[in-house]
């Protein structure tokens with residue numbers, strides 16, 4: 034009986050694949066919703082030694098605005114707790130780390146030149162975000178799933194989103210205004226791209242919301258280079274709201290363009306041509322630090338949304354898209370490196386399982402991971 038249901042579910046999913054081109058994002062999300070729900074209802078997936086991912090144990094990630102205020106408060110309390118939980122990083126690796134949130138920043142710092150503008154970008158951040166969600170649950174008693182920031186939700190502007198309204202149910206608002214100028218900067222990686230770095234409307238410490246007194250202890254590393262990375266340098270969370278990029282890239286049209294790509298290589302290119310940076314670039318401050326951006330809790334909302342889009346894209350054609358990889362293992366392939374494959378080992382240091390084979394994380398419901406998006 035179970036296998037008949039599974040088969041009919043698969044046929045349904047296959048039948049849909051022929052009609053997914055040129056659909057609206059809402060249409061694609063509906064396909065995702067139905068197909069992923071069917072898969073988990075019929076899910077035989079398990080990884081050796083792990084329970085199968087079922088409707089009972091799956092984490093269901095929702096947009097921040099669809100959480101109740103109590104749920105938002107629970108999430109914020111858990112995030113604050115991460116900044117009070119002792120670090121796991123050994124002193125020999127990250128001497129400046131003082132809490133578990135610093136571990137995530139240190140891990141990202143350590144991998145930056147391999148996990149951006151490369152074939153590892155999308156899968157690496159998937160497991161990184163999953164591990165953060167797991168830490169909130171394992172160390173801080175959080176009972177929910179990771180919320181995401183759907184930038185296409187209509188508010189007066191991206192920074193008017195309830196995530197940033199400065200209330201106790203938000204991540205806080207802009208940084209205090211400090212005079213500063215835009216700059217052209219060379220990114221210090223081997224391929225040395227030159228980027229225009231805008232000046233936003235803040236630049237200083239955040240002044241409202243639950244994270245006003247939070248201290249991050251590593252970096253900054255870019256564009257301000259106060260440390261080489263992992264030394265102890267306690268500082269507030271800074272933001273510098275700037276909306277030009279987000280108005281261009283964080284739109285439904287932009288998301289639909291991303292979704293219309295037929296290969297993961299093109300998907301990655303479109304993501305890197307604006308959408309990925311626009312989320313960082315709307316918030317700026319800590320979020321614009323290519324190495325240290327996980328220090329701001331916004332990071333996980335933005336990457337949750339990117340991961341959601343990848344999941345929705347994968348689900349339109351599971352046979353072709355689940356295991357697809359592209360590009361190589363280094364930033365712009367400088368220095369030259371092997372092509373990325375699903376058998377690559379992704380490195381997280383003290384975070385999560387530490388070393389993870391990509392094939393285990395390409396399916397969010399494969400048993401090693403167990404979550405879906407609502």
Ligand SMILES: [Cu+2]
Pocket residue numbers: 141148149158
């Ligand atoms: Cu990153």
